[in-house]
Amino acid sequence: MSKLILKSLLVYSPNGEKGFHTEFSDSVNIIHGRNTSGKSTLIQSVIYAMGINDSKENLNDINSDDVFFRLDCVLEKAEEICKLVFVRSDDTLVLQKGNETPIRFDGINSNNSYEYARYKDLLSKLIGFDLVLQKKSELIGAPLEAALLPYYISQSVGWVYIRESIGDYRFYKDFKFDYLDYYCGIESGHERINKYNLEKEKKELIFELKQLDSYEMKNEDLKVSKLLDERFKGEAENYLESYQSLNKNLSDREAEHTKLCNKISMLRGRQKVLSQIITNIKDQKPKVDQCPTCDQNLPGDLKEFYNYSEDINDALKEKDRVKEHIKNNASKLNSVEKLITSLRIKIEKDYGVLRLLKSDNITFDSWLDHNANLRMLENISIKKASCEKRINGIDVDIEKLGNGVDIDSLRKVKEREFLSIFKRKVSALGVQLPKETKYQDLYSLNSFPYQGVELHQLLMAYNFSFYEMVMKNPTIHSFPFLLDAVFKEDIDTESRSNIFKFLSQETKFSGQVVFSVAEYKGDETSSNPLFNIETIKSEYFSTDTKLICIGDSKTKRSFLSNTALIDSVLINDTMNLLEVV
Numbered sequence: 001m002s003k004l005i006l007k008s009l010l011v012y013s014p015n016g017e018k019g020f021h022t023e024f025s026d027s028v029n030i031i032h033g034r035n036t037s038g039k040s041t042l043i044q045s046v047i048y049a050m051g052i053n054d055s056k057e058n059l060n061d062i063n064s065d066d067v068f069f070r071l072d073c074v075l076e077k078a079e080e081i082c083k084l085v086f087v088r089s090d091d092t093l094v095l096q097k098g099n100e101t102p103i104r105f106d107g108i109n110s111n112n113s114y115e116y117a118r119y120k121d122l123l124s125k126l127i128g129f130d131l132v133l134q135k136k137s138e139l140i141g142a143p144l145e146a147a148l149l150p151y152y153i154s155q156s157v158g159w160v161y162i163r164e165s166i167g168d169y170r171f172y173k174d175f176k177f178d179y180l181d182y183y184c185g186i187e188s189g190h191e192r193i194n195k196y197n198l199e200k201e202k203k204e205l206i207f208e209l210k211q212l213d214s215y216e217m218k219n220e221d222l223k224v225s226k227l228l229d230e231r232f233k234g235e236a237e238n239y240l241e242s243y244q245s246l247n248k249n250l251s252d253r254e255a256e257h258t259k260l261c262n263k264i265s266m267l268r269g270r271q272k273v274l275s276q277i278i279t280n281i282k283d284q285k286p287k288v289d290q291c292p293t294c295d296q297n298l299p300g301d302l303k304e305f306y307n308y309s310e311d312i313n314d315a316l317k318e319k320d321r322v323k324e325h326i327k328n329n330a331s332k333l334n335s336v337e338k339l340i341t342s343l344r345i346k347i348e349k350d351y352g353v354l355r356l357l358k359s360d361n362i363t364f365d366s367w368l369d370h371n372a373n374l375r376m377l378e379n380i381s382i383k384k385a386s387c388e389k390r391i392n393g394i395d396v397d398i399e400k401l402g403n404g405v406d407i408d409s410l411r412k413v414k415e416r417e418f419l420s421i422f423k424r425k426v427s428a429l430g431v432q433l434p435k436e437t438k439y440q441d442l443y444s445l446n447s448f449p450y451q452g453v454e455l456h457q458l459l460m461a462y463n464f465s466f467y468e469m470v471m472k473n474p475t476i477h478s479f480p481f482l483l484d485a486v487f488k489e490d491i492d493t494e495s496r497s498n499i500f501k502f503l504s505q506e507t508k509f510s511g512q513v514v515f516s517v518a519e520y521k522g523d524e525t526s527s528n529p530l531f532n533i534e535t536i537k538s539e540y541f542s543t544d545t546k547l548i549c550i551g552d553s554k555t556k557r558s559f560l561s562n563t564a565l566i567d568s569v570l571i572n573d574t575m576n577l578l579e580v581v
Helices: 039-049 056-063 114-127 144-151 175-184 189-218 220-232 237-282 302-351 354-360 364-368 371-402 407-429 452-471 493-506 533-540 568-578
Strands: 002-013 018-023 028-033 068-077 080-089 092-097 103-106 132-135 138-141 481-483 513-518 546-549
Touching (some): 002 568, 018 039, 018 546, 028 039, 028 533, 068 568, 080 568, 092 114, 092 568, 114 138, 144 452, 175 407, 189 371, 407 452, 407 493, 493 533
Parallel strands (some): 028 513, 481 513
Antiparallel strands (some): 002 068, 080 092, 092 103
16 A cells, blocks of 8 residues: 655746745644635645646646646655655646656646656556556546545535546446445456456457358358368268259249149130120020021020020129139239249359359369368368357356356445444534435445535545545555535534534544635634634644645635745755756
8 A cells, every 4th residue: 555645835936936835744734714715726736736637727827827836745655655756837747756867747738648648657656556447448547536536525526426526437437336346445346357358359259250150151262162072072962952952842833833824814814705705695685685697586485584594694603703713823823922932042042152063164173273262261160160169268267257256245345334434424423314225325325415514514424434445445545635625605603613523533543634624814703713723723633733824814816925935945946857858
């Protein structure tokens, strides 16, 4: 575990000959001053000096004066203790470790720049920060903001939302789980990464298999060569028999199709003749109509009239019967046509390559010319077998990972541990914890359904609870705990007292803590001890607590001062560091 401790901060403008300088206590540091005096600026300057760009835009006002920042720290790591000096001016940063040669980085204002990537890798290795996150389809090292996230509560959103004080993690898949696992000491991240890499390799191998199959199926020359090899080895008989059977079936169906077409044509001709007969019979009624040949009236006795009626009935019945035959045969014809179409498609798909065999007039001698294709087929077969073997091996490896320690069980253990700590701190602040599990479980928490003072106190309890969880992890780096604006403007006196008591107890056993408190000495509340920082220090905090006043607790925007007492040797040494090559 590495531990970074702040020692001093210098912010100086050579052009305006104004600046700010303070030293830090290793325990508690209270930044106080009037609202908008520059308390947040101090905390953001610390972050900016370390090369983290998240608060860059908030420092535009002082950066416009061409200032430079110098942050002196001590890094405790294993049995090694060394001094770190960060010097930054706009997009240039110089980092010096102990007495080693300073390292210069130019162009770090963008997190996507090459120089920033160099600096990020160096600082991450220095403090032992190796959180890996998934972005789109690749795994990358987490941004430096994530290294500070558990240790920084911003004034803007830190007292409203969880895990949003610094950085933007919307584009990282499962960020919350990876982040919490990492800082709680659950060794699941690397297992998940291994599983992800294995699954990615498996997908690539499956894609390669499909490509090999597709190439083999679509290449007609390979099909011909394979079929020739099978023929001269005596293994093509089944292939040809299957083709002949299918082709005979097609021939039979085509013959049936022809017969049905002829039969339907005959029936339609008969139907036409019957229609004409019926018309003629109707025009030759007995004793009424004349014979069409001799112009005599047709006989009209009962017998002839009966025969006439019987002819008409027989003709009509025959016409109906022919119509029904046409309908039935047409249905059979449709079925046969569909079957013929299906057979032709199958033959074309499965046996179209035979046309090439015929057109090439292949013999044993010409088969030798296809050996190159056979060698290619052999190589494809070997490659496919290799892919399949590796896929099977990956499946075994993934199964082994799945049979390891149950991540959900580990997370449940951490959630119970966190909830125990959380309840204790919530009780110390005198606030009610929501009963719903989604507001108590560490891996479910994103916000709380409260507002005002209650929300502020709940988030304070949560942040200190998670901070305690992180500090229990011996493998995680440690930064100073930075809390910007521990009070809201509308916090009442009783709640203010409770928060000071809470901070007093928490900071006794924590690492270095820096927090800011608004104080206005011209206000009528200045007579109240809870608004007097000197009184607060003596009553709630240890004697080594450092009070850092911005301005005189009366003026606004007083972070940089012309009257600041800054050692010229320190200024010159800092400027010399900025000039290293």
